[in-house]
Amino acid sequence: MVALNAARPLLDAACSRPNACNRCEARRVGLCAPLDAAALADLAAGGMRVSFAPREALFRQGDPADHVFILGGGTARLTRLLPDGRQASVGLRFGGDVLGFTPDAEHALGAEALTEAPACRIGRGELERLFRRHPALERHFLDLCARELAATQDHLVALGRFTAEERVAAFLVTLAEAQERRGHRSPVFDLPATRADLGELLGLTLETVSRTVSAFRRRGWLRAPGPHAVELLDRRALAALASGVGAGAG
Amino acid sequence: MVALNAARPLLDAACSRPNACNRCEARRVGLCAPLDAAALADLAAGGMRVSFAPREALFRQGDPADHVFILGGGTARLTRLLPDGRQASVGLRFGGDVLGFTPDAEHALGAEALTEAPACRIGRGELERLFRRHPALERHFLDLCARELAATQDHLVALGRFTAEERVAAFLVTLAEAQERRGHRSPVFDLPATRADLGELLGLTLETVSRTVSAFRRRGWLRAPGPHAVELLDRRALAALASGVGAGAG
DNA sequence: CGGCACTTTGATCGTGGTCAATAAGTGTGG
DNA sequence: CCACACTTATTGACCACGATCAAAGTGCCG
Structure with missing residues (x-):
């Protein structure tokens, strides 16, 4: 392309x-x-x-x-x-x-x-x-x-004030954008890290990361062909969470 | 001076x-x-x-x-x-x-x-x-x-992996060092922020900041002539907490 | 097929958040 | 100088989110 x-x-x-x-x-x-x-x-x-x-x-x-x-x-x-x-x-x-x-x-x-x-x-x-x-x-x-x-400052705000779901959503959206900016075109993108890695990155435990991704999957917000591949299905919902609009809005 | x-x-x-x-x-x-x-x-x-x-x-x-x-x-x-x-x-x-x-x-x-x-x-x-x-x-x-x-990366690590006490200790030690580097010589230094400000900085609530400072005071690790002035009495203990040695060591 | 690393899910616990009441300052005007 | 209002700090009681502990489940490579 x-x-x-x-x-x-x-x-x-x-x-x-x-x-x-x-x-x-x-x-x-x-x-x-x-x-x-x-x-x-x-x-x-x-x-x-x-x-x-x-x-x-x-x-x-x-x-x-x-x-x-x-x-x-x-x-x-x-x-x-x-x-x-x-x-x-x-x-x-x-x-x-x-x-x-x-x-x-x-x-x-x-x-x-x-x-x-x-x-x-x-x-x-x-x-x-x-x-x-x-x-x-x-x-x-x-x-x-x-x-x-x-x-790094954005990340800092996430760790300081975001809930687990907000952190995972922010990470997924940011990673998708980074991969797109680098020429990646497929809707399914790579998650080049284990759940433990993501936990260390997001200030969570690997169990919480796993549960949160599962919750997003159940809501139909994403599809995970494997533990290291993700397709964002409802980017709007994830981006809303990632921006910190709180529980009140969508 | x-x-x-x-x-x-x-x-x-x-x-x-x-x-x-x-x-x-x-x-x-x-x-x-x-x-x-x-x-x-x-x-x-x-x-x-x-x-x-x-x-x-x-x-x-x-x-x-x-x-x-x-x-x-x-x-x-x-x-x-x-x-x-x-x-x-x-x-x-x-x-x-x-x-x-x-x-x-x-x-x-x-x-x-x-x-x-x-x-x-x-x-x-x-x-x-x-x-x-x-x-x-x-x-x-x-x-x-x-x-x-x-x-900022140091701060990020603190928000990602430190407990409330470790964050407050790290902040106090860092602030003391910053003031000393700028020529401040008195042992009592200025806390130029409210408890709410500190909470926003450390990813905590103002109540947790207050409780943590009180806990340090009770342990004799610091003295607080007023809510906006602090003297670090046991810098070693605070620095240990701030470095992330965990509960095991002192 | 067996071993191993990773993931998922469940059950329970604890740190720190939330809600609430009181206390201590701080500045203003009488 | 004190009375009052207002902001900030402290402390307590309770709660919830995410951590911890535990056990299956899955996939990969030898």
């Missing part, structure tokens, strides 16, 4: 064959999409192509933060492990997103691939050099950071 | 008398501290000095986002009002922090002063011009944004 041949090779420049990375979303959305060819070539040249298997860590909480990763596609999550073993997830990240960019010396969060995830790994020093050579790149990092902040 | 005369006038350049703004923290911490004199002079010249009374709005949720504000001192909070009247607070902001910097056309959050708050108001267009003239300023916005993101 999307005219891929109109896109420049962009990050693919770092691949062995220029047009081999068909799954790289980064060139269409996120960091790389708005960059000019020269900046992208430099970015690709300065970074190292890597790929992560599901459940593989891009970096761990506490690791020295001397690399950033630009996701080429797939899904990853950022997590915090508390001293007593509790785990919280701060958000999902997709193709075009930057992970591990922090002013601190160590990563305060771990990053873990949920699907097979191609990425571009760049050293902090190299990144600083690129910033100096391509001021537009620095500006795009600023925009991306502001956007990530806004998304 | 702090040698004020050692600091450059910085933002004060916009004041009628160069050294009149003794309460402006922005020149010591946050955005302005690391900037060179020329950039600061331009920043001050491009911005308009304004001051907000307690409970006055810097901007409202839904307002066109055509200005940013650099807090010169005092405390403000960022809030989201949900359609059904629920209110959530996303964080507190202090001298040196930037408010209202968003890639969106409208403010997704409202900003409200909690104390008397001097600020510098700058139009988006003017800010873009300053970015072009002083690349270091853009870089400082990026650093500030990354730091704000990290703080």
Whole structure:
């Protein structure tokens, strides 16, 4: 549906064959999409192509933060492990997103691939050099950071004031939008996480997530061909819940 | 207690008398501290000095986002009002922090002063011009944004996985640190918010906040000369709770 | 086919929310 | 200076949402 041949090779420049990375979303959305060819070539040249298997860590909480990763596609999550073993997830990240960019010396969060995830790994020093050579790149990092902040604030409001149903509805609607923005066209979309993962992301237990999805299914608001696939049937109802209109309205 | 005369006038350049703004923290911490004199002079010249009374709005949720504000001192909070009247607070902001910097056309959050708050108001267009003239300023916005993101993620973890006591403890310790970083030396520090404000910030009700503070007081962990003043007596205990070590440890 | 990880559903419990009453401040006007 | 109104804080009694504990059920891979 999307005219891929109109896109420049962009990050693919770092691949062995220029047009081999068909799954790289980064060139269409996120960091790389708005960059000019020269900046992208430099970015690709300065970074190292890597790929992560599901459940593989891009970096761990506490690791020295001397690399950033630009996701080429797939899904990853950022997590915090508390001293007593509790785990919280701060958000999902997709193709075009930057992970591990922090002013601190160590990563305060771990990053873990949920699907097979191609990425571009760049050293902090190299990144600083690129910033100096391509001021537009620095500006795009600023925009991306502001956007990530806004998304995190939305999530924060959800955890602070939303009920379990509202949180799950908000998550489903947001995820569907994210996948559509990345070119996904099928009405059935992927839920790239276990119930436990979703619980950690939404501040709920895995049982509550499961029960809530079941409740939505019983109401005819969604269909779940499998535990990791969802089709939103009544998006209006889910979006209403997700916006926080309360029990009074529909 | 702090040698004020050692600091450059910085933002004060916009004041009628160069050294009149003794309460402006922005020149010591946050955005302005690391900037060179020329950039600061331009920043001050491009911005308009304004001051907000307690409970006055810097901007409202839904307002066109055509200005940013650099807090010169005092405390403000960022809030989201949900359609059904629920209110959530996303964080507190202090001298040196930037408010209202968003890639969106409208403010997704409202900003409200909690104390008397001097600020510098700058139009988006003017800010873009300053970015072009002083690349270091853009870089400082990026650093500030990354730091704000990290703080928001910490808060997110707290709302997702912390108990009421852990949230209140984390808030008190964080606030104490913020005030100390800004030169506050007295052991008794200011709680610039009502119990309802704290509830909105911590995802709790005002009653739970009140009960929790009372519980800490009964345990001898803090002293509260008034509802808006606190002295942390057992910082170790509070910090332990705030770090998420769980019920098992101390 | 067996083992294992994940999901679903049920039963019960507890933290924190809700509703309500009282107390403590705070500012205003007589 | 006190009386009054109003806002905020505290505390208590009760309740509900979601957590916890437990047991089937399902699907995948060896």
